[in-house]
Amino acid sequence: MVDEYPEKRTITPSWEHLNAWSDEFMSEDMEELRRALDGIVFCLNVDDKATMKDLEPTIGVLEKIYELLGGAEWAGFFAIVGVSRSEDNENHAIVEDAATIRGFEYINLEEEGQNEFRDKLGKDRLVELFDTHDWSDIETSEDDGFAARKRKMAESMCQRLLDDDEKDMSSENGVNDVNVEEFENVIEKLKQARIKAESMEGAERNEYAQQVMEDVLLYL
Incomplete structure (x- = not known):
């Protein structure tokens, strides 16, 4: 499932729009969809000044969604992906701190290679996240x-x-x-x-x- 907010892309997205989207996502009508989810990847543009200004309330909405799904007991993954024109943008570190302290994984999409722990970075880490997750609707053979x-x-x-x-x-x-x-x-x-x-x-x-x-x- 791929979704975005607000529905009209002529409007600059804000945390209020995300909050309105979350109200719909957390409604009773969406219960079946929530049960089917195995993970959430939330993307944001760290170059955007409005995004950085509203970072805390935005993360607050994501926390609300995460807790509804079960928090730390949820079997799914929750990753925040930051995109920008440069991997050296200092805002990446700001968003990473805000995400990590709340238990979310942060992926800087502009990074490449591996870190000092030989963990994959950037697009490779995002692919690895999908590849290594134990998807609930996929049965794998022991002889794969x-x-x-x-x-x-x-x-x-x-x-x-x-x-x-x-x-x-x-x-x-x-x-x-x-x-x-x-x-x-x-x-x-x-x-x-x-x-x-x-x-x-x-x-x-x-x-x-x-x-x-x-x-x-x-x-x-």
Whole structure:
């Protein structure tokens, strides 16, 4: 579902328009739609002065919607996506602070690559959010490509750990095949992930832990 407010695009959107939209969204007539939702992506233009001026009441409306859906107990995701002409716009940091403190994920759509925790940024993170979410209306097979790939990697790793043949565990120069530097990188990633997870709660923390686990497994 894609929607916008107000209905007439000749009118500059404001938090009052969003509030009117939310009243309709939270009405009894929309109960079936709310039950079907698995996530919400709210987009805003951080270059717009009116948007930044009304940031707090706008976030307040989003909080109201989030709480109606179940808050931290809701199985869906709630992300705020900021768009602008430049990723260096200082308003991104302002909106991110306002979003994060309320439990919303903030995605700067202009960013690229990964951060220091190897988390994806920008469009890649948005795609990842959709790809990794456990969609309620989609049944996946245990034998899908990703699961099979994980099993194959796990079997290989277990075999290397269980094999006590020195020839298999050592290289021709007598150096262990396990790349110590890569292993240390994994340990450091887990340490950083734990620090980041301490600031999260409930479903958000569980989702982040799942993401880290899959990243580490693929990295290994």
